Amino acid sequence: MGRFILRRLVQAIPTLIGILVLTFALTRLSPSDPIQLMLGGQYDITPEDRIALRESLGLNEPLPLQFIKWVWAILHLDFGQSFYYHRPVMDLILERVPNSLQISIAALLVTVAIGIPLGVIAALRRGHIEDHGIRIFSVAGHAIPQFWLGLMFVLTLSVQLRWFPIGSMNAVGVDCGLCWDRVWHLIGPVAVISIAGIANLPRILRTEVLEVISQDYVRTARSKGLREKAVIAGHVLRNALIPVVTSFGTILLVFFSGALIIERVFNWPGLGRLTFEAAVNKDYPLVQAGVVISSVLLIFSYLLRDIAYAWVDPRIKAR
């Protein structure tokens, strides 16, 4: 097992290098100049003032040198100073991480709480109206873009009907972490992000349940006289859920890419909105750090998935 983990870790290194190069190249190769953006075309800035600003940000150095300096700093866990906020990038990111986690964790819980029963129902009621209904929901949940869903939520339920807040984490003047006001503000973004996750789960689970349900040990359990509920929960679900657990990697990816847009739509001060705004502002150090950190998290979650899988199914290690 130790050798397997080590091998996987080593395999992650080229991926990581690729991410570093791509992130750096993509931010630098896209047209337009961060200095231009920072100054927004103010007409009374002298060329000398511009040059001084460019130098202070280290943008006058050759690109390869900038890249090496950047990677070297990252190895020391230093992501540099944000061009825009004049503060260490790490501070900016760390203060946003808890906010993003609230959405992700809530969305994960909702996804599991709704997605798993739906998958089981779809399998047990195969061919019935429930099964069709759930399948239509799955396809629709996949096909509808999250940002559109988010915008529709805000426009109809928040602006027109005023049932929900239009965004943010708390109402103005309310300052609390875990309270009704926060839950109230979480409903919109969590609902929208969960829909994609919920759409994902029943598809996988339905197939698995159908496969497991025809196994001998299930028949044995039934013939022992176990109640149907106990058979499903204790025998079917336990085995059917193994591949589902490993699919959480994909679900995490959905959450992550979704949060980038959804946090913006719902004005949620998380990592996704921070990265999005940094990209718009061409705040190189911040975009690069945001992308690198989220990529590393993703690689790490895939690694955990592989390890979990190997642990569950020893044949994987041999491959």
Next chain:
Amino acid sequence: MRQHRAVRLVIAGIATITLIATACTPTGQPSSTATAAASEQPVAGGRLVIGATGDPKTMQPVISGDTTSSLIWQQVYVTLTRPNYKTGQTEPNLAEKFELSADGLTLTFTLRDNLVWSNGDPFTGEDWKYTVEAVGRSKKTVRKSTYQDIVGWKDYVDGKTDSVAGIAVKDSGKVIEVKFTKIFCPAVAALGGGGAGGILPSKLFKAQWDNKTIDTSKNIDDVPYNMSPPASMGPWVFKEFKPGVQVTFTKNERYFRGAPLLDEFVVKVYADATAVKNALMVGEVTQANIQPSDNEEVSKNEALKLFRYKQSSYDYIGWNLKAAKAPWLANVQVRQALAYGIDAPAIVNKVLLGFGSQIYAHTPPVSWAYDDTGFTKYTRDVNKAKQLLEQAGAKMGGDGVYRWTDGAPMKMRIEAAQGNNVSETVLQFAQEQYKAIGIQIDPLLESFNALLDRTQPGPDYEGFIIGWSLGADPDPYSIWHSSQSGKDQFNDVFYANPTVDQALVDNRNGPDCSQAARKKALHAMDLQLNQDVPYTFLFTRDALRYADKKLQGFDPNTYAYLWNVEKWWLKK
């Protein structure tokens, strides 16, 4: 070097925010147009919420360059003078008097009596000097040019001295005397109000960066107070910043115009202008600027009241007089034909829904320097345009497109910022209407930043649609002077005219810095621009600002909307 920073119109929403963000504090006279509630008794208490797009990047003026940042620091760091909210003329603020000597080389500010910071420290001329010197040593500031004509400025910047020789603080801090190496008329407004902008509490900041040093490696750029203002001279005291959420202020009981009636001031951060509008609609923000296209929806909201006023900005099509692919743009008759060829009022009706008006030269109608005597008022006239093209030497081709004197068809590109509803509409009009006068347009939409990059002075662009948002004190030198067509400079149409050059220098360097003399010089410039039309001047937009009907004492205008915030109150 201007009282307010002037900015290219980005997206309409951002532009209006830019302009209105030059918030100020009041003179003390009651306003004649103040809202109906004069007879009612003001009630203290309540909260004012203002929407901003994006977090503040800093909370101090030296390194500030964005609108949210200035909205924040303007609540705590106040200026010596300020532009009048309606006329834009420089008026007293922390300084009760400001005087330029007869030779134009010495500027004296005299402060009000008994000024104190929110923490009880006295406010003195040393605070102003400290702020200026902070700019001198900052590596992230873009404000250095504001002070470049002060005696001893460069020596301080280079670390040859530990103090700017030309700034003397006298009379135990009550008088500030500034000596210049040359006459610079806009200096009065720029040094009093613009430049670094607000004035820092030097006693507190000195603990984090001491200005009395020749060590140029140290500066104010990254000190902790930049993100947590420790004391206030403005109406509000900084309380808390929650990144991505809001900045909260409480009232300053020691504010020199009197403590605000409202208890709390909140700047709430939204993703974009649409989100701010939504917040206005549901009553989350107390007041906000909106786009003309949203007016119909917002005007139906019974809880809101509209305030409409002129803006100090304009939109135009710039013509590159040195365009390699359109040599005809160098010809004045061709440019006049282009001015006659487009229907600006129709664009105003279509895209601004009438909330704007046509303009004919650079100085915006709302400015104290505006004078339209002698202007040619261009209106769409296809025959006249064609006649001018033919006088210039163009000949109609068989395909309905004119041929220039070298035989080439008169075909050129006009570029505009994508996603900007106004620019895109102007481009559509230009394409259709210029076709009618025999000029073929090749439209190009690109990002705003790509547009700025592409119009770096050079021969590779022809026409472009953009705008200027202008400060209260007029100094269009960097836009129109013939010397300003180098890299990163703003005369990107390569306009050069000796009359205009002279007028710009007169407006800047006097020697007569009186308002009448400057107005005369600027009118000479405007007359010439009106004839030469290096831009097709299009229109100026009206601001549409909505506020909660409960908000009383609110009286926004062109140059400021927060100027009397301490008198605002919320009707129960």
